[in-house]
Amino acid sequence: MKLWKGRFSKEATSSSNEFNASIGFDQRLYEEDITGSIAHAKMLGKQGIITIEESELIIRTLKEILADIEAGKVEFTIEGEDIHMNIETILTERIGQTGKKLHTARSRNDQIALDIRLYLKKETAEIDSLLEELLGALKDLAEKHQETVMPGYTHLQRAQPVTLAYHMLAYYQMFARDRERFADCLARIDRLPLGSGALAGTTYDTDRQFLADELGFASVLPNGMDAVADRDFALEFLSCCSITMMHLSRFCEELILWSSVEFGFIEMDDSYSTGSSIMPQKKNPDMAELIRGKSGRVYGDLMSLLTICKGLPLAYNKDLQEDKEPVFDAIDTIKASLGIFREMIVTMKVNEDKMAGAAKYGYMNATDAADYLVQKGIPFRDCHEIIGNMVLYAINHSKALDELTMEEFKSFSEAFDEDIYDAISIVNCIKAKKSEGSTSFASVAKQLADIDKA
Numbered sequence: 409m410k411l412w413k414g415r416f417s418k419e420a421t422s423s424s425n426e427f428n429a430s431i432g433f434d435q436r437l438y439e440e441d442i443t444g445s446i447a448h449a450k451m452l453g454k455q456g457i458i459t460i461e462e463s464e465l466i467i468r469t470l471k472e473i474l475a476d477i478e479a480g481k482v483e484f485t486i487e488g489e490d491i492h493m494n495i496e497t498i499l500t501e502r503i504g505q506t507g508k509k510l511h512t513a514r515s516r517n518d519q520i521a522l523d524i525r526l527y528l529k530k531e532t533a534e535i536d537s538l539l540e541e542l543l544g545a546l547k548d549l550a551e552k553h554q555e556t557v558m559p560g561y562t563h564l565q566r567a568q569p570v571t572l573a574y575h576m577l578a579y580y581q582m583f584a585r586d587r588e589r590f591a592d593c594l595a596r597i598d599r600l601p602l603g604s605g606a607l608a609g610t611t612y613d614t615d616r617q618f619l620a621d622e623l624g625f626a627s628v629l630p631n632g633m634d635a636v637a638d639r640d641f642a643l644e645f646l647s648c649c650s651i652t653m654m655h656l657s658r659f660c661e662e663l664i665l666w667s668s669v670e671f672g673f674i675e676m677d678d679s680y681s682t683g684s685s686i687m688p689q690k691k692n693p694d695m696a697e698l699i700r701g702k703s704g705r706v707y708g709d710l711m712s713l714l715t716i717c718k719g720l721p722l723a724y725n726k727d728l729q730e731d732k733e734p735v736f737d738a739i740d741t742i743k744a745s746l747g748i749f750r751e752m753i754v755t756m757k758v759n760e761d762k763m764a765g766a767a768k769y770g771y772m773n774a775t776d777a778a779d780y781l782v783q784k785g786i787p788f789r790d791c792h793e794i795i796g797n798m799v800l801y802a803i804n805h806s807k808a809l810d811e812l813t814m815e816e817f818k819s820f821s822e823a824f825d826e827d828i829y830d831a832i833s834i835v836n837c838i839k840a841k842k843s844e845g846s847t848s849f850a851s852v853a854k855q856l857a858d859i860d861k862a
């Protein structure tokens with residue numbers, strides 16, 4: 409039986425019932441829904457809107473219903489439409505008339521806004537701890553690979569030598585900012601919508617601050633129409649998820665490249681790789697590819713909700729029921745991705761020799777050779793040209809820069825001396841960086857130490 413049946417003279421068809429129902433997916437919010445109802449019942453009792461005995465009976469029964477749901481003893485129905493009316497129906501089946509008083513001074517519109525906010529608060533904390541664990545894994549990798557030299561790239565062309573630690577710490581900073589972003593977003597999720605009623609407030613002498621305190625919200629949303637109508641907090645959450653997925657995806661792209669024979673920088677553990685059904689030799693980095701692919705899914709979730717919200721007149725519209733599946737999907741996807749990604753990077757094997765070997769070739773010390781000439785008093789732009797010519801010569805003679813003879817060096821500039829060999833050794837190129845936040849061994853050690861201090 410519909411809880412809103414009073415005004416209707418005909419039953420819904422089974423197809424319209426099914427189309428309208430959200431219980432298939434919003435049952436995920438059962439705990440938040442009951443937590444919200446318990447606080448609401450407590451407030452109604454305290455304010456004398458219902459009696460203390462009624463309030464206590466409702467609360468006790470809601471707790472029993474929660475336990476029964478958790479024990480798998482409750483079956484939700486399509487007829488009940490959504491999680492709110494399913495639970496209210498069960499409550500009324502158990503305690504009769506008193507159960508019908510729970511919905512006083514409340515609407516499903518403020519109820520669902522509350523449930524989503526409570527749910528996002530919980531999930532944001534879980535995502536934050538997954539990010540924290542990932543940061544721990546990245547820091548471990550960086551600590552271990554402070555001496556592991558590799559090519560740094562721009563345009564995917566070898567650019568300047570760096571250490572693997574430096575590269576890992578670049579990602580560390582990105583994921584650390586992701587945590588900050590979720591924390592900022594949480595500040596706006598953490599506001600209470602309950603007590604707004606359908607859109608205009610209620611005629612009862614409610615206590616919304618009491619509800620906020622009971623439910624652990626930092627503040628009360630000041631406008632009821634806004635509280636039931638907007639989903640900006642969920643959009644902000646989805647955009648935080650999208651940015652984190654973008655960072656993961658970018659990292660995955662590198663791991664996929666690095667595990668190809670062409671790079672050979674890393675090898676994924678067998679447990680995080682898959683084979684081919686036809687090519688016996690294949691070992692594919694499927695986990696990384698899937699995370700890269702799933703980033704598209706989470707962007708889609710963000711786009712869905714943006715599009716759902718864009719044309720809605722105030723206040724609540726049923727379109728907003730469509731907010732839940734994208735939010736749930738993004739949460740499931742980001743949590744699974746963060747978990748598997750961390751496992752993948754802690755188990756992968758790093759081929760230090762391959763990285764060091766790749767750092768030797770590609771003329772990545774050319775900038776350092778130019779800087780050497782700058783120190784000898786030649787303006788940088790001229791040095792750039794001299795070294796450019798020298799690189800072209802070296803390419804044509806199939807030599808690395810440090811394989812040129814002193815005579816060859818001198819033919820490009822008289823300023824070259826024996827100490828050029830030292831100045832352009834790959835390790836010295838790294839060591840010589842002086843700017844704050846550079847790849848030098850000392851700077852990376854400081855970056856690691858600063859993480860500990862933070």
Ligand code: ARG
Nearest residue numbers: 430490516517520724728729
């Ligand atoms: N199931 C609905 C949703 O998810 C709950 C709110 C329904 N409100 C209404 N006025 N029909 O948005």
